[in-house]
Amino acid sequence: MNRRWLTLTAVFGLGFLGVSTIFHWVASAREARFLKSAEHRREMVRWEAAYALAMLTTFSGIGFLVAAAAKQPLRALRRQLSLLDPQNPWQRVHVDERDPEIEALVQEINRLLDRVQETLSEADRASARVAHELKLPLTMARLRMEQAVERVDPAISEQIQAELDRLSHYLDRALLLARAEKGGLVLRWERLRVDELLEELLEGFRLLAEAEGRTIEARMIPAEADADRTYLKQILYNLISNALRHGRGPIYLRLRRNASGITLAVGNRIKRSGVGRSGLGMGKRIVAALVQSHGNMRAAYRLCREWHCARLRIFPKMASG
Structure with missing residues (x-):
């Protein structure tokens, strides 16, 4: 009206x-x-x-x-x-209103979001170029470190190797994110047991949680889904890793199955302000990009007071699109 x-x-x-x-x-x-x-x-x-x-x-x-x-x-x-998600700069607003003033306001907001998206896209392209440029020097540095390991103090060698591994892991994630957001991933579809993939990941995560005095309480049922094994494992890894890195107390994991597909929920209490906020926010972006690449998945996040819940839904492949 x-x-x-x-x-x-x-x-x-x-x-x-x-x-x-x-x-x-x-x-x-x-x-x-x-x-x-x-x-x-x-x-x-x-x-x-x-x-x-x-x-x-x-x-x-x-x-x-x-x-x-x-x-x-x-x-x-x-x-x-x-409701705009800072991790999804391609979102736009719209209003079913033919008032010229309202339409002009919506257009201005969307133009601003266009500029924000272009700025972030350019930053992502620059990050991808930097990651490509650093990949070779990093590999050479690791090889030289392995050759010189006998001439270096073992403690120092271990610290340097750990830093090189951390930097290599970050570059791999940056390159994966760049390829996924550009639609350059080639998926190898398989029929996978999601509960078995989760059990493989939870073996390591339980050790990390115990080191922090925390627990992971998982309730799962056998559930199959169509996905790429490597990228689905990366999605699951990021969801649990975010709960471990940015949460406190127990981590609750639930895997359910129904007629429309399977649902994974990962819940945890949020860390108090000022703690654990140094991350670059890459985990959620990787999840969003990989979910979009599959096409038969949906990822959503919900905050309720001091609780955070990440929910991943996987539909049958024929129902996607």
Whole structure:
């Protein structure tokens, strides 16, 4: 509904109320002169007051509804803006409203999001180029370190090797993210047991959790899904890793199966502010890119007070798209 028409309707209604009330009072006053008793005149005044109150209440209610309807597009726009995910810069807002002012506002917001997406895309391309450039020097450094291991103090050698491994892991993740977001991944589809993949990953994650005094409580049932083994394992790894890195207390993992597919939920308490916030946010981006590459998956995240829940749904391959 056009906001200008709503405004005109409200103005016309209030104007009609005022004019109608004035004419009615004038007519009533002229009519009251012909009434003989004061009681009749008081009765007429009471009826006219009731009429005016009813008119005022009716048009006030209409005005309130008109004002609420006029604000509805802005409320819808605000809800969409609050739901925008910083990890998904390609999202856009829209409102089913033909008001030129609202449409202009939506267009300006989407132009701003276009510029943000272009900036992030350029940063991603630059990161991918840097990762490609660093891959060869890093490999050569690792080879030289392996050759010189006998001439270097074992403790120092171990520290350097650990840092090289960490940097290599980060570069591999950056290159994977760049390929996935460009749609350059080649998927090798298989029928996989998701519960078995999770058990393989949980063996290592349980050791890491125990080192932090935490536990992983998993409830799983046998469940199969169509996916690429390597990339599905990467998705599962990132979901559990994020819960371990950014959470506290027990990690709850649930794997369920129904007619539409399987659902994996990973829940944990969020770390208190100021703790564990040094990550680069690459984990969720990799999950989003790999999920989009498969086409038969959906990933969602939900915050509820101090709880965070990551949910992965995998549908049958024939139902994708």
